[in-house]
Amino acid sequence: MANVTLEHVTKSYEDVVAVDDMNLDIRDGEFVCLVGPSGCGKSTTMETIAGLTKPTEGTIKIGDRDVTKLPPKDRGVAMVFQNIALFPHMDVYDNISFGLRLRDYDKEEIDRRVERASDIVQLEGMLDRMPEEMSGGQRQRVAIARAIVREPDVFLMDEPLANLDAKLRVHMRTELQRLHKQLDTTIIYVTHDQAEAMTMSDRIAVINGGELQQIDPPLTCYNEPTNRFVAGFIGSPSMNMVDCELTPDGLESDSFAVDLDPATLSGTGVGDHVALGIRPEDVYPVEKADELTASTAPIEVTTDVLEPMGDEIFVYLKLEGAPEDETMEGERSSNSLLMSVDPDSDIAEDDQISVVLDASKLHLFDGDSGDAIAHGIVDIGAAAADSAVAESEGGD
């Protein structure tokens, strides 16, 4: 077991910067997921830790050792690859013991470690099988067992579940969590699937454009994203974003206003452009306003498309008077909202309805830099909340 430290790590390929001044401190025994969209530099970051790629600048430490210039074999790490990479001409035993035989371990020690690893990943009785006789999940477990027998300080996993079908992926996710609990070893896991990251990791490192955006526990990334990118990337479906302007009375968008005292927001002033973020589950029909501790004034919307998911329905809402605009990648247009409602809701397409936003769950981001300004605006004008409650009671 060991902690992993990256200090100012940069990796450039001619004029392309794949990893830009990355600083990471991964604690001993921690399960950290590196997440981000394709091409964001997460695999390159892992390859620099593994020793498959040399960083252009910076230092990598595993435990107290500076391993920046060491070959992979001397770093005390084992890696599980996306393509599994088993030797097709070797049986399971030979595949698992490959690394140990390469390092000239004696037969007894190899047998002991293979037996223990196969026991951990539940491959007992399959050691004489060939890879072609096994399912995708079993092959992936062989690859994991191959990493376990090395007894490394750090496990590196580069999208190991990406080639498995959805059901098997969910099952293997649980297996990996169990494995981490059992081995209590540092695991660095690369994925572009934020559901995997949210469910398995102690902390998530969100990367975009080669730069670390945030490293925090999953719920902190979800509830307190440091910027607009993290807010949009973490959570499925992604957060609603509405462009607003800060006025003396609060926030004003093309279709609705939110009362708040601008003085309560540090780093911004009246006239500044900000983005208002709200997750779909924090948008409510106006009838539910009285259940909220703080809500915005009612917002008039027209329902567009409904997506029944079984346990909930996603309702796309068209905001009145908001123009079509450009949005960041993966975000919805600023003239629409997505709301999550109960499956027994009687909302239909093309209905004119009123909705409120849970003010304690609102997020504000700087219009230019995208950096978070505030999470949860509880200082909503009482009048707005009262009017929402009054309308909900009037509607009943």
Place this chain on the structure above:
Amino acid sequence: MASTVALVYFGGMAVLFFFWIYGIVSFGLDLKNKIVPGARQYLRGRRKLKEKRKQEKEQEEREQQLY
């Protein structure tokens, strides 16, 4: 009669030498524009393939150190 023989002789020589020179010039131009660049491209391709194979082998060896 003698002038006809001379005419045929010199005419024949001219045709013969024309194609001889044409062949040499044409070969020279082909050498410059097609054969030498083609050979260079072939060698460059082989060198690149060799380098790529070497890099892949090194990468594979590095990856096997992590098994």
